Amino acid sequence: MDTAIICPRFESAISLLSQRWTGLIIYQLLSGPQRFSHLTDVIGISGRLLSERLKNLEAQGIVxxxxxxxxxxxxxxxxxxxxxxxxxxxxxxxxxSQVWIDPIETK
Structure with missing residues (x-):
């Protein structure tokens, strides 16, 4: 049986983006610079967790x-x-997501 090898860079990228809330933070920041309090309100994330995610994204050179x-x-x-x-x-x-994710499944 042929075993596929996952590229380490791909694995690192998926690991980063799959952290809870990280994708939503990036998606929200696509609309421009935002303040911490605005991000907590819009995303619905705790301040402690948002701070942790932002520090990680900053360390990665993304934010x-x-x-x-x-x-x-x-x-x-x-x-x-x-x-x-x-x-x-x-x-x-x-x-x-618009094509394949049923809105009922998200609850």
Missing amino acids: TRTVYPETPVRIEYELTEKGFSLKPVMDEIQNW
Whole structure:
């Protein structure tokens, strides 16, 4: 029997994107820079978990964090060029889900 070998880069990419909430964070940031509180509200994720995911995405070079020296301090997150290059992938997942995922299954 022929055994297929999974490319380590592909495996790493799937591992990163399959972390809970990570895909939704990237998808949300495709629309532009956003504040932490906006992301928690829109996605419905806890602040602790969002912070963890954003730090990981930042370490991977997918997200940048910009601190604006205002009062109060304003912090925004946005996709890097590397992060924004995921747009075609996210668009295809969106298209696929519209055809193949039954809305009832998501509950």
